[in-house]
Amino acid sequence: DIQMTQSPSSLSASVGDRVTITCRASQTISSYLNWYQQKPGKAPKLLIYAASSLQGGVPSKFSGSGSGTDFTLTISSLQPEDFATYYCQQSYSTSWTFGQGTKVEIK
Amino acid sequence: QVQLQQWGAGLLKPSETLSLTCAVYGGSFSGYYWSWVRQPPGKGLEWIGEINHSGSTNYNPSLKSRVTISVDTSKNQFSLKLNSVTAADTAVYYCARGVFQLVSRLFWFDPWGQGTLVTVSS
Numbered sequence: 005d006i007q008m009t010q011s012p013s014s015l016s017a018s019v020g021d022r023v024t025i026t027c028r029a030s031q032t033i034s035s036y037l038n039w040y041q042q043k044p045g046k047a048p049k050l051l052i053y054a055a056s057s058l059q060g061g062v063p064s065k066f067s068g069s070g071s072g073t074d075f076t077l078t079i080s081s082l083q084p085e086d087f088a089t090y091y092c093q094q095s096y097s098t099s100w101t102f103g104q105g106t107k108v109e110i111k
Numbered sequence: 112q113v114q115l116q117q118w119g120a121g122l123l124k125p126s127e128t129l130s131l132t133c134a135v136y137g138g139s140f141s142g143y144y145w146s147w148v149r150q151p152p153g154k155g156l157e158w159i160g161e162i163n164h165s166g167s168t169n170y171n172p173s174l175k176s177r178v179t180i181s182v183d184t185s186k187n188q189f190s191l192k193l194n195s196v197t198a199a200d201t202a203v204y205y206c207a208r209g210v211f212q213l214v215s216r217l218f219w220f221d222p223w224g225q226g227t228l229v230t231v232s233s
């Protein structure tokens with residue numbers, strides 16, 4: 005299986021901050037990388053697919069970049085509704101695997 | 112707007128079989144991979160397996176010996192069975208639609224069901 009490692013595991017940030025989350029794959033996965041947002045007690049929600057393509061209806065403050073083994077999710081200006089846990093997921097090969105998650109908390 | 116609604120038993124004893132069903136409303140059932148993902152309390156996401164409308168399946172190797180995913184196309188439903196459960200199988204179980212683009216080979220999960228907490232305890 006392809007292992008996905010996110011960093012940091014958690015971070016504290018203020019409203020208006022620019023936040024960057026990193027995801028690293030254990031082998032090259034081209035651009036087969038998705039990002040999800042999960043709020044407490046809710047199902048994950050797709051934010052970005054193919055490393056940098058924004059899912060319909062997702063605000064443009066979210067952006068993704070990277071290819072190969074290293075990827076980033078950036079939130080340009082953190083808002084109260086963005087405090088959540090974010091997961092990356094590789095879609096290069098079955099079985100699909102997720103990162104361990106990055107919890108974004110209010111400072 | 113596709114919606115997934117899932118249900119099943121929430122409390123099991125060790126060695127019993129977990130059984131969940133997910134119904135798909137408002138969209139096509141064919142052309143997708145219907146998946147199950149679980150999340151132990153306070154932990155991350157683990158893909159369990161998937162099935163397409165033809166009944167072709169893929170399973171997580173770590174769970175393959177205990178998992179069966181089936182499909183009922185007449186009802187637009189798919190189901191998960193996990194046998195011989197232990198406390199380690201306690202988790203919120205989600206169903207999700209796997210979207211696969213044939214030309215680009217891109218794949219993602221969207222949307223997801225509401226989740227079902229399954230607790231295994233004697």
